[in-house]
Amino acid sequence: MSNFDSEEQDILDAFEAGRLQRPENHEKELESHREIAAATFKKDARINIRLSSKDLRALQARALKEGIPYQTLVSSVLHKFVDGQLVEKSTS
Structure with a gap:
């Protein structure tokens, strides 16, 4: 299969x-x-960002599930967002 x-x-x-x-x-x-x-x-720029500890734990858990470092996951999500690859879900 x-x-x-x-x-x-x-x-x-x-x-x-x-x-x-x-x-x-x-x-x-x-x-x-x-x-x-x-x-x-x-990767030629650095940022500092403050997150809630709950969000950080969720990011770390998701990254662990994906098998990548959480900072790589954050970078990837941000890249996809600015590139227009992420689509908002409708709440209705």
């Missing part, structure tokens, strides 16, 4: 069947992706 969605399964099937090919400019493409990844994860 696989944990892949249909798109991921299609990619895996194509890979295993040898139907995937590198683009002609794969080295340039790879370098571009490396630069994007480095810029995305560059």
